Amino acid sequence: MSYNVIPITDGIWTIEDGTVRMYLLDGGTEAVLIDTGFGSGDLLGLVKSLAEGARSGKITVVNTHFHGDHTTGNRQFSHFLMGEKEVEFIRDACPADADIQTVREGDLIRAGSVCLKVLDIPGHTPGSIALLDEKDRILFSADSVAKHFPVYMQFPGQSVENYLAALHKMKDLGDKYDRICPCHGELDVEKAYLDKMIHCCEGILDGSIKAGTCLNSNGTLERAYWFEDVAIFH
Ligand SMILES: [Zn+2]
Numbered sequence: 001m002s003y004n005v006i007p008i009t010d011g012i013w014t015i016e017d018g019t020v021r022m023y024l025l026d027g028g029t030e031a032v033l034i035d036t037g038f039g040s041g042d043l044l045g046l047v048k049s050l051a052e053g054a055r056s057g058k059i060t061v062v063n064t065h066f067h068g069d070h071t072t073g074n075r076q077f078s079h080f081l082m083g084e085k086e087v088e089f090i091r092d093a094c095p096a097d098a099d100i101q102t103v104r105e106g107d108l109i110r111a112g113s114v115c116l117k118v119l120d121i122p123g124h125t126p127g128s129i130a131l132l133d134e135k136d137r138i139l140f141s142a143d144s145v146a147k148h149f150p151v152y153m154q155f156p157g158q159s160v161e162n163y164l165a166a167l168h169k170m171k172d173l174g175d176k177y178d179r180i181c182p183c184h185g186e187l188d189v190e191k192a193y194l195d196k197m198i199h200c201c202e203g204i205l206d207g208s209i210k211a212g213t214c215l216n217s218n219g220t221l222e223r224a225y226w227f228e229d230v231a232i233f234h
Contacts, residue, residue, distance in 0.1 A: 017069075
């Protein structure tokens with residue numbers, strides 16, 4: 001499978017790996033890669049070909065959460081940041097001698113000119129994080145936001161209550177960003193879409209939205225809760 005590269009703004013690219021999306025941020029002297037996808041090609045070579053900071057300095061991978069479509073390319077890299085509750089599930093996806101450090105709510109990830117603020121957004125997984133780039137006014141929402149792609153909340157350990165709180169938290173920070181860039185579905189999601197996702201979660205919790213079905217990308221029929229074009233598997 002080959003990667004599809006799309007420039008987002010000056011020094012930021014999305015790298016699509018099938019149905020999942022990563023983000024590369026060039027700090028000039030260092031670079032940050034948000035997630036590593038399915039690892040289906042020479043991701044390290046691609047990152048170096050795009051970002052000056054990746055050729056001249058350290059590449060820091062920030063894993064938003066442990067799911068395999070976000071971590072399988074980790075083996076090609078050496079330096080990692082991730083949420084405290086995800087480490088035990090991601091460690092095996094990293095090289096044995098990797099430098100792995102944890103981040104928590106409010107931490108600033110700095111790499112050259114890149115600065116990302118860490119937001120804890122439990123729900124999709126217990127230790128999921130989102131990353132806020134206040135300079136470029138982008139919220140990298142990982143799997144917590146998905147437009148025209150289902151949110152997976154059907155697995156053990158996932159919490160709709162926590163997920164709803166995370167959606168409110170991202171909405172409350174709406175004056176800090178103009179664009180939401182998720183890892184699945186449409187590339188640019190408008191802030192108002194959070195209201196629909198919040199409504200869908202509330203409908204699951206109070207019973208006002210009944211379960212329907214949705215065809216998963218792997219061909220299976222999943223139990224899904226729909227609100228307009230939002231679908232949450234649960
Ligand atoms: Zn996920």
